Amino acid sequence: MNNDAFPKQPTYYEEVLRKGYPRRDFLKFASMMAAFIGLEQTAIAQVIQALETKPRMPVIWLHFQECTCCSESFIRSSHPIVADILLDKISLDYTETLMAASGTQAEAALKNTMAKYKGQYLLCVEGSVPMGADGVYCMIGGKTSLQILEEAAEGAAAVIAWGSCASNGCVQSAKPNPTGATPIHKLIKGKPIIKVPGCPPIGEVMAGVIVHYLTFGRIPELDRLGRPKAFYSKRVHDSCYRRPFYDAGLFVETFDDENAKKGYCLYKMGCKGPSTYNACGVMKWNNGTSFPIQAGHPCIGCSEENYWDNGRLYERASSFAGFGIEANADTVGKVALGVTAAALAVHAIATNIGKSKLIREHEEEGRESEHELEA
Amino acid sequence: MAKKYLHIHRLRRVYVWELPVRFYHWLNALIILTLIVTGFYISNPLALLSKQEASFKYTMGWFRYVHFVAAYLFFFNFIFRLYWGFVGNKFANWKQFIPTSKRFIKEMWTVFKIDILMLRKNGQQQEHLSVGHNAMAGFIYFLTFIAFLVQCFTGFGLYAAMSGWWLPQLFAWVPAFFGGDIVTRQIHHWAMWFFILFTVIHVYLVFYHDYVEGRGEISSMGGGWKFIEEEVFEQKRHHTPNPEH
Incomplete structure (x- = not known):
């Protein structure tokens, strides 16, 4: 990667041609992306036009506490153009896993991109940020994750919380969360944040978000939890x-x-x-x-918040915190029912002793009335 | 002829539970039973195997359908009861349920001492006679109303994703609030146990009161009548845990 001078950014289409894809593939790709992001057919032309005319969007991809399964997922996106052009090395100005540069060069590339494309680049964050022990659990180039994140988010057009770690903390934030792993939306304020949970998330979602941003100049519509509706509105x-x-x-x-x-x-x-x-x-x-x-394997709910702590993976029954790992709601309920029944039995016996006189009086009173009735 | 020590009580008939309250009560009981049974099936379906093709069967579908229909009935029945808490008689009034006065708290303490601890006073066995709900019962019903709310919010919150109607959509924020469907579903499931425990204790206490007091506690939810000793009635002891107005 050239750190000193950035050549004029080619458009996506130019990049497609340069890579040797025919226009036919490009159009297929555009149609597919339009379908993915939930656009109607007439909008395909808009997508094509955006990809033809707009320079590629700089992407900074940060890695914090994660396992890189998210990156693995996206480089296996179904359409080759997604990985090859949209998010290829050339589009990713900085990503620890895939960039060619390393050390000082890589840091310089990150700095350059942040300065040159201030307010334009898309910041993709993979992994959660450890907040425990002043962030020492995850440091890159002498900086804590939080420092790097805050610096990079400063000039970002939008932030993508890529994967469950960045969206909700995933496994490292499971109880007792020793590193204080924190999802991105709790740390960055005032920037549009797109959550793309999943362990890993589906690669096309990333491409979809970029294409949407490119075509319409804004982030896609999000649901209440900040996820793109086009991908997360259905169970x-x-x-x-x-x-x-x-x-x-x-x-x-x-x-x-x-x-x-x-x-x-x-x-x-x-x-x-x-x-x-x-x-x-x-x-x-x-x-x-x-x-x-x-x-043949049940869904483990990997794109849902806190799925590690919300009960066991192979059981629908809900776990019940504080009652041991084997206890679910029904176990606790049955025990409570037994205890209640026992308590009521004790109460019933106590009633016959403690209220004996009252009961006897009522009974005698009733019998008396019965005797007074004429046969 | 009455023996000397025996005083035969004259009972005064009081119309306590109006027809709408009784109707609400039994509809509610039926609906809650339905919701619990179908809810248990939905959470952990029985292995009902069949040689039939899947396309001929709709077992889970029916259980869910009944659960949802019952949920709507439950919701509207609940809304109706809230309304009746403002227009019904003094025993149905919302003030019977929410402690808003010292008298209410004091009566709860009294009920606790007499009906749960069975304490005696000067060696004498005591009874606490109330016409409508006693303060303790009223407060427990208030808790059930909270449980109703929890079930309505979590239930319709989960249902919202499968419905286009605006009513369930009003609750669409609930799963987001709790952090997803998984935990919302769990809350819904846990809260169900409150209803089971409540029902057991509720039915027991109805029998308890009828057994100890002999004033038509069980049948009152049928005909609406309860009976109170004439002398207690005359004494103008507080008939409701909270003063009206």
Whole structure:
């Protein structure tokens, strides 16, 4: 990467041609992106025009506490142009995993991009920021994650919290959260933040967000939790091809039973699909090959906040904090019911002793009246 | 002929539970039972296997459908009861449920001593006679109303994602507030146990009062009548835990 001078930024289309893709592929890509971000057919032309005329958008990609599965996901986006052009090395001005530069050069590239494209670049953050012990758990180039994040966010047009770590803290923020792992939206204020949760998230979402921003000059519409509606408005359950078995009440009981072979619903194996908002069932993974449920594994709800602490992965039943790891709501409920029944039994006995006189009086009174009645 | 020590009480009939209250009560009981049964199935469906094709079956679909219909009935029934708390008789008034005076708190303490601890006074067994709810009961019903609210908010919050109607949409913010559907669903499930425990204790206490006091406690939710000893009535002891107005 050249740190000193940035050549004039080519448009996406120019870059496509330079890489040797025919226009036909480019148009296919534009149509696909339009479909992904939920545009109607007439808007495809707008997308094409934006990609043809607008210079590529600089992206700074920061890595903090994460496992890089998010990066792995996006470089396997289904359309080659996504990885090759939109988010290729040339588009990513700084990303620890994929850039060629390292050390001082890399730091310089980051600085240059931040200065040169102030207010224009897209900041993509992968991983959570450790806030414990003054942030020593994750430092790069002598700076804490928080320092790097704050500096980079300063001049960003928008921030993408890429993956569950950046969106909600993921596994490292699970109890007891030893490093004080904190998601991005709690640290950065005053910038549009797009949350793209998932462990990892679907690669196309990144491309979709960039194309949307390019075409319309603003970030895509977000839901209440700050996720792009185009990808997160439906539950995995709603687009699951095993849904008919759910409605029919036909469930896999164990992983090796006949029902599993028949492809019944994985609900009773703890599938979190009914509580998880993502586009897995539609977009799928690895070039649209499959997704967990199709592979016979229940959804673990990886794009939902706090999914590590919200009960076990292979159980629908809800865990009950403070009652041991084996206790779920129903266990506690049954115990409470037993205790209540026992308490009522004790009360009933105590009543017969403690109110004996009152009860006897009423009874005698009643009997007396009965005797007075004429036969 | 009455024995000397025995004083035969004359009972005065009081119309305590008006028809709308009784209707609300039994509809509510039926709906809550339905919601619990269907809710248990939805959370952990029984293995009802069948040779039928999936397309001929709609078991989970029906359980959910009944659950949702019952939820709507529950919601509107609840709204109606809140309304009746302002227009109904003094025993249905909202002041029977929310402690707004010292008298209310004092009566709760009295009920606690007499009906739970069964304390005696000067060696004498005591009874606490109230016409409508006693203060303790009223307050527990207030807690059930809070539980109703929790169930309505979490339930419709979860349902909002599957509905286009504006009413459930009003609750669409709830899962976002709690941090997602998973935890919202868990709250909904935990709160259900409150209803089960409440029902057990509630039914027990109805029998308890009828057994100890013999004033038509059980049948009052049928005909609306409760009976109070004439002398207690004459004494003008407080008939409701909170003063009116």
